[in-house]
Amino acid sequence: MGWKNRPTQxxxxxxxxxxxxxxxxxxxxxxxxxxxxxxxxxxxKQINSGVFVAGLxxxxxxxxxxxxxxxxxxxGRPGMGPVSHLDTVHRQIPVAEVKLSNEExxxxxxxxxxxxxxxxxxxxxxxxxxxxxxxxxxxxLRTGFVSANxxxxxxxxxxFLQDFFxxxxxxxxxxxxxxxxxxxxxxxxxxLAIRDHITTISTACSSSANALFYGARLIRHGLLDLVVAGGxxxxxxxxxxxxxxxMILDPQFCRPFDEDRAGLNLGEGAGYVVLVSERVAESVEVxxxxxxxxxxxxxxxxxxxxxxxxxxxxxxxGALERGGLQPSAIDYINLHGTGTQNNDIAxxxxxxRVFDPRYPPMSSTKSFTGHTLGASGGIEAVFSVLSIRHxxxxxxxxxxxxxxxxxxxxxxxxxxxQEIRHVLSNSFGFGGNCSSLIFSKL
Amino acid sequence: MSVYIRATACISPQKTFxxxxxLTAPVxxxxxxxxxxxxxYRDLIDGRLxxxxxxxxxxxxAAASWCLREACAVSSPDAIVTGTxxxxxxxxxxxxxxxxDQQEEMLSPTAFIQSTHNTVGGQIALMLQxxxxxxxxxxxxxxxxxxxxxxxxxxxENEASNVLVGGLDEITDTSHAIMTRFGLYRRLPVSNxxxxxxxxxxxxxxxxxxxxxxxxxxxxxxxARLEGVTTFYKPADVPAIENRILSFLGSHSIGTGDIDLxxxxxxxxxxxxxxxxxxxxxxxxxKVLAPYKHLCGEYPTSTSFALWxxxxxxxxxxxxxxxxxxxxxLDRRDSGNPGERQNKRRVRRILVYxxxxxxxxSLLLISAMEG
Numbered sequence: 043m044g045w046k047n048r049p050t051q052x053x054x055x056x057x058x059x060x061x062x063x064x065x066x067x068x069x070x071x072x073x074x075x076x077x078x079x080x081x082x083x084x085x086x087k088q089i090n091s092g093v094f095v096a097g098l099x100x101x102x103x104x105x106x107x108x109x110x111x112x113x114x115x116x117x118g119r120p121g122m123g124p125v126s127h128l129d130t131v132h133r134q135i136p137v138a139e140v141k142l143s144n145e146e147x148x149x150x151x152x153x154x155x156x157x158x159x160x161x162x163x164x165x166x167x168x169x170x171x172x173x174x175x176x177x178x179x180x181x182x183l184r185t186g187f188v189s190a191n192x193x194x195x196x197x198x199x200x201x202f203l204q205d206f207f208x209x210x211x212x213x214x215x216x217x218x219x220x221x222x223x224x225x226x227x228x229x230x231x232x233x234l235a236i237r238d239h240i241t242t243i244s245t246a247c248s249s250s251a252n253a254l255f256y257g258a259r260l261i262r263h264g265l266l267d268l269v270v271a272g273g274x275x276x277x278x279x280x281x282x283x284x285x286x287x288x289m290i291l292d293p294q295f296c297r298p299f300d301e302d303r304a305g306l307n308l309g310e311g312a313g314y315v316v317l318v319s320e321r322v323a324e325s326v327e328v329x330x331x332x333x334x335x336x337x338x339x340x341x342x343x344x345x346x347x348x349x350x351x352x353x354x355x356x357x358x359x360g361a362l363e364r365g366g367l368q369p370s371a372i373d374y375i376n377l378h379g380t381g382t383q384n385n386d387i388a389x390x391x392x393x394x395r396v397f398d399p400r401y402p403p404m405s406s407t408k409s410f411t412g413h414t415l416g417a418s419g420g421i422e423a424v425f426s427v428l429s430i431r432h433x434x435x436x437x438x439x440x441x442x443x444x445x446x447x448x449x450x451x452x453x454x455x456x457x458x459x460q461e462i463r464h465v466l467s468n469s470f471g472f473g474g475n476c477s478s479l480i481f482s483k484l
Numbered sequence: 485m486s487v488y489i490r491a492t493a494c495i496s497p498q499k500t501f502x503x504x505x506x507l508t509a510p511v512x513x514x515x516x517x518x519x520x521x522x523x524x525y526r527d528l529i530d531g532r533l534x535x536x537x538x539x540x541x542x543x544x545x546a547a548a549s550w551c552l553r554e555a556c557a558v559s560s561p562d563a564i565v566t567g568t569x570x571x572x573x574x575x576x577x578x579x580x581x582x583x584x585d586q587q588e589e590m591l592s593p594t595a596f597i598q599s600t601h602n603t604v605g606g607q608i609a610l611m612l613q614x615x616x617x618x619x620x621x622x623x624x625x626x627x628x629x630x631x632x633x634x635x636x637x638x639x640x641e642n643e644a645s646n647v648l649v650g651g652l653d654e655i656t657d658t659s660h661a662i663m664t665r666f667g668l669y670r671r672l673p674v675s676n677x678x679x680x681x682x683x684x685x686x687x688x689x690x691x692x693x694x695x696x697x698x699x700x701x702x703x704x705x706x707x708a709r710l711e712g713v714t715t716f717y718k719p720a721d722v723p724a725i726e727n728r729i730l731s732f733l734g735s736h737s738i739g740t741g742d743i744d745l746x747x748x749x750x751x752x753x754x755x756x757x758x759x760x761x762x763x764x765x766x767x768x769x770x771k772v773l774a775p776y777k778h779l780c781g782e783y784p785t786s787t788s789f790a791l792w793x794x795x796x797x798x799x800x801x802x803x804x805x806x807x808x809x810x811x812x813x814l815d816r817r818d819s820g821n822p823g824e825r826q827n828k829r830r831v832r833r834i835l836v837y838x839x840x841x842x843x844x845x846s847l848l849l850i851s852a853m854e855g
Contacts, residue, residue: 131588192600203580203658210661218662222569223601224623228843231717240717241630242623244571244601252619259637280576283583284596339564339609339618345597356615472597473606475618 081431082327083484093258094328095481096318097175099167099272100424102311102411103138106150107170112428115436116456120410122295122307128277135291137277138309138412152233158195158220159310161229163417164274167312168230171270175316177326183267186239188257189227189314190249190273192416195220197278226274239266244416246471247378248337249273251419251479254315255335261319268322272314272420281415282308288345296381296413298406299390299452301443306380309412313421330430333464334367334480336360345472346384351392353476354378358396358466361478371464372402372480374435376422377452378468379406380413389468390448401450402466403457405438419469419477426465426481433460485640487698488853489707491555493547494694494792495520496780502550506796507804510779513676516669517660517689518781533611536594538574540654543693544604545611548650551695552612555646561697562644563617564608567631567651569624569784570659571601577658604652617644625840627651628785632713632848639700646700651788652693660689668782670752677806679752679778687751690781694788696795702853708798710791711736711849718843722759725845726767729837732847740767744831745803747790749838750775751782756842763837774807787838791848794834798852801830 078084098108103121105111114121121138128137140147140163147162148154151169168187177183198217205213220226227242239260243252250273257271275281285291285308292305317332338360340353347353362369378389393401407425408414414421429435438452463483470476494500497518498511511521520543525534528546537545544566552561579595600606602620609618617638621630628651635647663669670686679688698710712735716728733739746768750757764773780789797803836848 237717244622245620246600283588287591287593337617339615341609341613341615472600473602
């Protein structure tokens, strides 16, 4: 990618200026979109520079594809349960595992080499997103893969190191060849034949929200036409034990935003969206626009969130400003909502600062999927887009007691036939990394 | 839009950190592992914060801190972007080995919470109380380049007027032992100054942390202009690489004739270095190719060291003899006394070309400030 002389550079710059000045209203004036039979949208006229979502792919504890996922939401069926695939002594801790063994995942991902579970999940969801986007001339587009994860091929490295720590000459090297986060991304990119731009982001639990953010910016700058963006993480002993030592794992199913919440449940999965430029969006069907995004840092503590929710507040506020939206325009908030005392009070405080006194419906889908760490921003981006697409709000399971000091409560019902125009999705993580995304109906 | 390198700081296996002469007394190593020459961190990092920091976190925070100190006008940047392929290997290894030894019981969280790849970026933000944009790229031999590109995009978007960008990776005993088993390093002891003397298999392990303050406004103290960065993944063959190099230069309206010095990622591994040799016969014909990995060793974010090197060459107007003395890659028409050559020929524009394990190829273009 050359830095200069990019054909769409001027257009991109103009787009950014228009966003700043006119924002959402400016954009609406010039849009001409038609809803198609599939429920996606087709654009019939040149509009200003935006980034659009053309495809979705997800796998998590509540479903191996979008159909299963929506069915689980509809029936209020969470994905948590006793450990069945992960090799750990902590079998009493509930986890939200994808309901397929490595062998079953490998079959679906066309792998015969025993690659990391993280890569298999990524492959299944990213390929599904591309299939959903159904872009005919993809090979002629400048295509990127921006994927996120937090521990790479750790599931394999753990096995290798058991032997290696006994004797440094032992352990099968093929089990550590994909230890690096980036090598998970490459394994998938190679199979999807994506070569133009490949990178990996790791900002703990906000990783894949930042992947969408970065992918969108590569498109806005005219560097790429299409980006598959999202993230993946498999459960590992490393992360399960890590969160266990922090004593923030709920021994029961988690209760996000409940006064008596007792911690998070770890989950696993992958979620990707296909982001396309305005030019590509003119010739394919799209779901919605990625209209706002912001990345901020809490700068308070390596793992804990500040009591004022500074990072979360700045991320939400920045995303609204970028989208040219007032808080009242948001129809649904997909919360970060891990279920820990610390996260939920910081996030609730930030929400109060942004939204008081009018709160949109909000829920934590981690009450279904568990906290999927580096995948959560991607998985929840898919949920956010589906919320717009189907006019639905997901229930926040197991909520009973409102948090002290807050006048709002999460939505506990599955709501249908809603007019959902703008969805805010929050992702916050270790290292103070906080990112918010906004998806907007056309 | 122009981007300027306002300040830079580098902790490497050479004496590069702080107010030191520019590579006038290169450090010699024998063996296949080049570890960093580390400063006294007590002057640089708050003792309370430092207590739990592993080596890579200290190196990163110290380099970032010195970089900002050098850029004195900037107390806190508008964005912090780091690139690291391996992240915090030491803490990861500590937590894993205890997890295995203690069979998942009675573990302490410290190593785990410091093991995430964004720890250094987060710790810098914490130290500076910087609430702005913060991102970490972890893509093998593209980690630093991705961070640089992100920084350039932020400046172009006017989201930031200055961006702190860093590249860093560490060697640990575990990682070195594993990568040795992969056959990546020289098996027989060799001086780092003799790395390019004979064709052989493998290279030297390296590590380092280099940070840069990039701005969109020039100042009198800037090191250089950062004109561009590009990456290309698994190019099919050498002609494909040549095309990428020429189109990158073309996108900046220049050709190879406008490049005064090519800093290359040669690492002494005969197979990997073939690429550079072939390019010397084609697009880099008549160019001075200067290697850098005998100074810092091979690691996925080593281009951050190369950028530090290039920025210093352009600022000081000096090409250190240690990257120019082998004779093997020198333009013969210009092979006079090295000292005289430095005076005679002022380097105005540098291209850094590196490939990491022939998979990740990248180009950086840096030029001298005007005047």
